[in-house]
Amino acid sequence: MRILHTESSCGWGGQEIRILTEAAGMLARGHQVTILACPNSNIYPAALERGIPAVALPIEKKRVGSLLAMRGWLAQHKHEFDVINTHSSTDAWLAAVAGATLSGMPPTVRTRHVSTDINKSATTRWLYLNATRHIVTTGERLRRTLNRDNGFPLNRMTSIPTGVDLERFTPPLSRSAARAKLGLADKPTLGILATLRNWKGHGYLFDAWPALTERFPDWQLLVVGDGPQRQNLERRVAEAGWTNVVFAGNRDDVPDWLAAMDLFTLPSYGNEGVPQGIMQAMACGLPVVSTPVGAIAEAVLDGQTGTLVPPQDAAALTEALAALMGDATQRQRYAAAGLAHARATFGLERMLDRMEAVFGAAIAR
Template sequence: MTGTPNKTPIHIVHTEASLGWGGQEIRILTEAAGMIRRGHQVTLLCPPEAKIFTEAKTRNIPVVALPIGRKNFSGLLAMRRWLKANKADVINTHSSTDSWLVALASVGLSHPAAIVRTRHISAPIPDNASTRWLYKSATQHIATTGELLREQLIKQNGYSPSQITSVPTGIDTEHFVPGDKTTARETLNLPQDAKIIGIIATLRSWKGHQYLLDAFAHLADQNTRLVIVGDGPQHAALQTRITELKLNDRVTMPGNQLDVLPWLQALDIFVLPSYANEGVPQAILQAMLCGLPIISTPIGSILEAILPEQTGLIVEPKNAQQLQEAINRLLLDPELCKVLGSAARARAQEKFGLEAMLDKMEVIFNNAATHG
């Protein structure tokens, strides 16, 4: 989609049914805050028990609690009542449940808002009549978090290329910068003399933590530490696996962190061995901006950020042996780490800045509001 941002303020409504916390929710709040700074009115609709509800209040983003965590009649009625009582120019939906509730609740409204659907992950979309109605008729435009996700919808689902725009998540290039490793480790009570490998991700199975643990357990260099930042449904299973591998004294799990910057600045190597459902992960972009050497997999749109052997190393998904070899390679080659980290930072600064994301989404929102 092309065009220039319309400077007339519009009312952008974000909906999110998910109760979880990860890159998707962080992007919604970051984007919302950016649009508010640009003079637009922004409202977030989400379940009251969702973490994003509390985080939105903390960040001074207007938020309304609605019972939209499930696809049911009460959620549909609540959504329709809100839409009838409040004028919105565009509604940006983010998960399956809220997308369906918004689309169905909008049917028959005298002046329905244009619907923009953001696809954050690479999971396939069902090809049936109801889903085609949702995406091709009820939704005016689709934003994906990577070009590969866009191509997937065009090739596999037959959606019109003109209806879909790839908008990678933008990262604050002024906040995420290389820092003093000694200071960061001192602040976080991490050892100064060890090589520290880290992952920042919601503890979901498909993020590949278990393969990272298996690879880490078999490293030749025992003077290494692993930091697993985040929380999620796999927390107990990962703790059990750490105990089984006898790694309790070498693995740190600090949980979710309000600011991950010091944790990134404390690392020597960043790893994200996902095997499904990725767009362009924010954690990878943050690590790139911090100048870290990165190891990841060719899942989703990760290769739009990581150029193999140029800005990082790529291994097969679910392959602990390859992951171990890649980590060993970086541990033994400090010069390669510097080269990869420097190139990664340059690429992230050029391609994945916050303002670029806001520019693209502003065009999408304004065009949808104008032609909806």
């Protein structure tokens, strides 16, 4: 197959990582893949660094210039692709409107990565049900929500969580050795891996940290990721005088940092499918404390692979984390169950198989 991914987002997070992971996997299977992205985006240079063909096009905004750029490029190159996979609102609209004015366009598959509401206007319904051949969601709850709230037929949607490379993300032989490799203090470690955005819930984790560090002074907090909230979070650490909080920034060696953790948390309160950080953490044998937003509950099975707490509830988060920080046996139980769930559900090859099937069906219709 010849696959074109379009992405108008200039940011960096799980959505962009999924596109890159999927593109690399499809290339390895012998498909042709190209990513169409903004020249000032993070995904464009990241694609080139990974050897994924990428084209820079000014498609970051819903404006006439972006539409003309998209239409002009598609008019010239549409015959080179069998299917288009759109990912964000802007590129989906640009591709749809441009495609409506061109003949011989390949079918479009829209991937919905987040749980934000979709408006019920006639134009939006046209975008999803007329201009799009099939919808992929990154969690079953997202699929069910679109059916319930927007009336999108279930047979027009498929839930395909992001795949994790289970050969790369594995439990470490020694968490102490992993910490030594990274130059971290050899202490029990609570960790979070996520873009530093408001809705990822770092603020609530920091609200919980004073009580946690008082009850468990031997523990440290490891923050992996970067983003617009980093300065605010670093300021909170400095003002509180915490010496047991480490900011690692964005990392390519994510498995090494997960290997250094004993407990993982993501107190997100919005805009989620099934976050990759949670799936990666479970594949690395970590128990998880999170919230039931988006489709997180499809990964974190409450009371089996981890604990779910209400979003934006620092007190509940504190108690859930404290319960596991003080109970190594329970952490091990959750970790073992989470690892088994990850291996059965989150494999990269499983995602690629299912995306191939969706693309193939869209092309055949």
